[in-house]
Amino acid sequence: MVIVGITGGIGSGKTTIAKYMSTFGIPLYIADEEAKALMNRSKVIKRKLIQLFGEEAYKNEELNRPYLAKKIFTDKSLLSQMNAIVHPKVASHFKRWLKKQNAPYVLKEAAIIFENNLQDNYDYIITVIADEELRRKRIMSRDNTNKEKIDAIIKNQWVDAKKIQLSDFVITNNDLEKAKEEAIKIHKQLLKITSK
Incomplete structure (x- = not known):
């Protein structure tokens, strides 16, 4: 393919x-949309993001995007760490999607x-x-x-x-x-x- x-x-x-x-x-696979969906859906990602950003990372079971945006806006290393959590999951999701x-x-x-x-x-x-x-x-x-x-x-x-x-x-x-x-x-x- x-x-x-x-x-x-x-x-x-x-x-x-x-x-x-x-x-x-x-x-069409939109990586950003899939990443957002996985950040809400995946228990593993959720757990790791809470470890990284604290309990405020999620609000009412949903990703607290304004809070995360503010955090990574001021700290590049947090952005890299978040990407290291999310990107591999998106990559494996894409591989599964591709097969179909x-x-x-x-x-x-x-x-x-x-x-x-x-x-x-x-x-x-x-x-x-x-x-x-x-x-x-x-x-x-x-x-x-x-x-x-x-x-x-x-x-x-x-x-x-x-x-x-x-x-x-x-x-x-x-x-x-x-x-x-x-x-x-x-x-x-x-x-x-x-x-x-």
Whole structure:
């Protein structure tokens, strides 16, 4: 099974593009959504996160996301430790999911493929890019957050130029209709590649 990673900085619109590509009948795995679900579902993850962050990590049996966000925002080592707990579980969940798929290729949407040096887990990588100011506007309207938090997240991610060098395909998403046209072209190329 050919695994195509789709990545991009926060606010680039990678999830929008990934969901659009899934309308072509391509199975889509959104790593961030699965991670959130596993953090609520998995007893092992729950126990480890409570050990790491304290009882406040969960509120009414649900992950206390604002509390965790505040903690990891000020402490990079906590973020690394949390990722070390969650990422391996997401990876094994993805492997199980992959076995059930039957398509020319699958899409796995993940924000920090390159930052975590995971590019070798993919056959091809699509990077979605957009102007930084536009990305900020999108995040502010979507997440109701402030510029300081957005800049901190952007600073933790690689710059687009660095990602582009390691990517097989790039979609510029300053205009959604044009980005969708690029996505169709890439889908057709991937179908050609996978039918050989």
